[in-house]
Amino acid sequence: MANPSKTPMSRALQRRENVAGYLFMLPSLIFFLGFVIIPMFICIITSLTETNMTDPGLFGQFIGLRNFGNLFQDEIFLKGLKNTFLIVIVSVPAVCGFSLWVSSAIYKLKGPVLSAFRCIFYLPVVTGSVAVTVVWKWMYDNYTGILNGVLKSTGLVEKGINWLGDPKTAIWCIILILFTTSVGQPIVLYVSALGNVDQTLVEAAQVDGATDLQVFWKIKWAQMMPTTLYILVITTINSFQCFALIQLLTQGGPNHSTDTVMYYIYYTAFKLTEQVGHFGYANAMGVVLAIFIGALSAVQFKLAKEK
Numbered sequence: 363m364a365n366p367s368k369t370p371m372s373r374a375l376q377r378r379e380n381v382a383g384y385l386f387m388l389p390s391l392i393f394f395l396g397f398v399i400i401p402m403f404i405c406i407i408t409s410l411t412e413t414n415m416t417d418p419g420l421f422g423q424f425i426g427l428r429n430f431g432n433l434f435q436d437e438i439f440l441k442g443l444k445n446t447f448l449i450v451i452v453s454v455p456a457v458c459g460f461s462l463w464v465s466s467a468i469y470k471l472k473g474p475v476l477s478a479f480r481c482i483f484y485l486p487v488v489t490g491s492v493a494v495t496v497v498w499k500w501m502y503d504n505y506t507g508i509l510n511g512v513l514k515s516t517g518l519v520e521k522g523i524n525w526l527g528d529p530k531t532a533i534w535c536i537i538l539i540l541f542t543t544s545v546g547q548p549i550v551l552y553v554s555a556l557g558n559v560d561q562t563l564v565e566a567a568q569v570d571g572a573t574d575l576q577v578f579w580k581i582k583w584a585q586m587m588p589t590t591l592y593i594l595v596i597t598t599i600n601s602f603q604c605f606a607l608i609q610l611l612t613q614g615g616p617n618h619s620t621d622t623v624m625y626y627i628y629y630t631a632f633k634l635t636e637q638v639g640h641f642g643y644a645n646a647m648g649v650v651l652a653i654f655i656g657a658l659s660a661v662q663f664k665l666a667k668e669k
Contacts, residue, residue, distance in 0.1 A: 409645040429646035442621035450601040457544045457597050465552030487546035495610040498539050529619035548593045555589040591666040595659050602655050623651045
């Protein structure tokens with residue numbers, strides 16, 4: 363007897379379904395090709411050239427790997443790279459750890475109470491970055507800022523701290539803002555992940571005498587690993603691409619203490635008026651940044667699989 367799945371009618375129907383599916387995907391594929399894939403290849407090619415706004419055409423003079431060699435002799439780029447890694451190393455574990463702690467505390471709440479907590483923590487995510495930055499800029503103000511006001515009123519300081527004007531504190535102020543605007547999505551994801559943990563395994567472990575810590579580490583944490591991996595990768599990418607806060611608050615100052623690779627790319631491509639925008643050099647930075655992001659994401663995937 364012939365297998366119904368192998369009949370010509372079934373194959374024709376499958377082809378029609380495949381064609382219909384690809385047609386629905388076509389607008390997104392065109393957008394992805396035109397605004398992601400093609401610009402990515404242009405970035406790689408121009409990173410090997412000396413290109414600026416005065417050059418006719420898309421590509422300038424080919425110079426090979428000279429841009430990449432100059433990068434690691436550029437003190438500003440190296441300082442921006444150091445600041446970028448500092449932001450990633452501090453903010454990613456802090457965001458993931460805090461989100462997991464908050465989620466573990468609220469996921470058993472019911473109805474409006476849980477929804478209220480979700481809304482409170484997620485609100486900075488959906489609020490415009492400019493609005494959030496303006497509020498934080500007022501909080502950091504030397505004279506009228508709420509932080510200095512609280513410290514003065516409690517007697518901890520006599521004179522207001524120049525939070526964004528001091529190289530020792532400016533980068534930590536940026537990290538604090540990035541932290542507060544990054545925890546909303548992980549908390550929502552972790553709450554959902556904890557709610558989907560197989561309770562029969564939890565109850566069986568508790569009957570066998572497992573402690574709360576053992577139940578969390580051996581059962582809950584293992585089942586939340588896909589969610590954790592997603593949060594780690596997304597938070598890492600967002601931390602590497604920190605730009606808006608720098609542009610709106612410090613413009614890389616004071617004395618390049620808050621420069622990041624993303625901000626230096628923008629500064630090199632559009633602000634270096636004496637070179638009328640050094641696109642090739644800026645794109646070389648972009649390629650290096652993409653390599654670092656890809657390598658770190660690959661390490662995170664490998665470690666997650668070993669768990």
